[in-house]
Amino acid sequence: MGHHKPAVLRIWPTSRRGEGILEGLLFLSLLFASSKDATGQSLALPPWDVLAQESSVVVVGDVVEGQMWVISPEEWAKAEVTPDGRPTFPNPSELVLGIFSRVHVRETLKPDGKLKPGSIIGVFVHGYGGSDSPHVLIDKERCVLFLRSMKGSGKELTNTVVVPRGALGSPEKHLRFEPGTSYTPVREGFAQVILTPGREQILDEVRQAIAKRPKKTK
Numbered sequence: 001m002g003h004h005k006p007a008v009l010r011i012w013p014t015s016r017r018g019e020g021i022l023e024g025l026l027f028l029s030l031l032f033a034s035s036k037d038a039t040g041q042s043l044a045l046p047p048w049d050v051l052a053q054e055s056s057v058v059v060v061g062d063v064v065e066g067q068m069w070v071i072s073p074e075e076w077a078k079a080e081v082t083p084d085g086r087p088t089f090p091n092p093s094e095l096v097l098g099i100f101s102r103v104h105v106r107e108t109l110k111p112d113g114k115l116k117p118g119s120i121i122g123v124f125v126h127g128y129g130g131s132d133s134p135h136v137l138i139d140k141e142r143c144v145l146f147l148r149s150m151k152g153s154g155k156e157l158t159n160t161v162v163v164p165r166g167a168l169g170s171p172e173k174h175l176r177f178e179p180g181t182s183y184t185p186v187r188e189g190f191a192q193v194i195l196t197p198g199r200e201q202i203l204d205e206v207r208q209a210i211a212k213r214p215k216k217t218k
Contacts, residue, residue: 045191048209054186055146058110058210060195060203061103064120066137068100069163070177096128100162100177101137103145109203110210122182124150125189134189144206146191147183 045051052058069092079095105119115121123145127133137143150157160177167173185191193202 045187045193048206049213051146051186051191052110052206052210052213054148055110055191056148057108057112057115057183058144058146058206059103059105059115059121060107060109060142060144061105061121063137063139063141063143064102064104065164066099066101066139066141067165069096069168070098070100070124070157070160071095071163072097072160073171073174074159093128097156097160098124098126099128099136100124100182103137103143106142109144109206122178123147124177124179124182124184126184127189134185135192135194137192142195144193144195144202145183146186148186150179150182150184153179 072095075095101123103121103123105115105117105121107117108115123137125134125136157177157179161174162177163174193199195202
């Protein structure tokens with residue numbers, strides 16, 4: 001059976017309150033589309049030592065603020081009006097470039113010499129969501145993140161903005177997205193493990209895997 005491209009939602013909000021309700025529905029659709037099991041992945045990950053080798057830094061962190069969209073203001077402006085001049089509310093999967101979270105670093109399991117415990121970092125995952133996409137980080141989750149710096153990211157993220165929850169219709173509240181100071185999980189965003197109760201042994205496993213990594217020779 002073929003896959004059909006999702007239709008753009010053509011909804012005409014009559015007030016700021018109506019726009020807020022619509023935005024809330026779209027965020028609920030994000031959560032529904034990206035729900036996973038307790039591991040935080042929908043795909044099996046390679047061994048911890050492999051992930052650690054691919055990462056520039058490995059941290060244990062608490063999600064301070066998650067589920068924020070990164071969008072292009074230009075694309076959003078185009079989506080606001082149909083060719084016949086009517087306002088629209090587009091399908092997020094066609095508009096959202098990725099999901100942004102702010103994470104409080106509790107511990108650096110593999111340090112990079114710069115990132116310190118207590119830091120607040122931005123974590124970006126490409127894509128909108130779905131059964132084949134990484135877990136969307138949620139407020140107050142604790143997780144292990146195998147990260148790499150986003151310095152030198154592609155041009156598609158130039159002049160993009162972070163949209164705080166509830167602020168899609170308020171451009172003055174949008175925040176400039178700074179890829180050069182942000183991180184992204186390796187393995188296309190899948191290298192993140194949610195530390196649900198009963199899974200704390202993962203920390204010891206990751207520490208041991210990092211300790212056993214072969215030392216770089218000069």
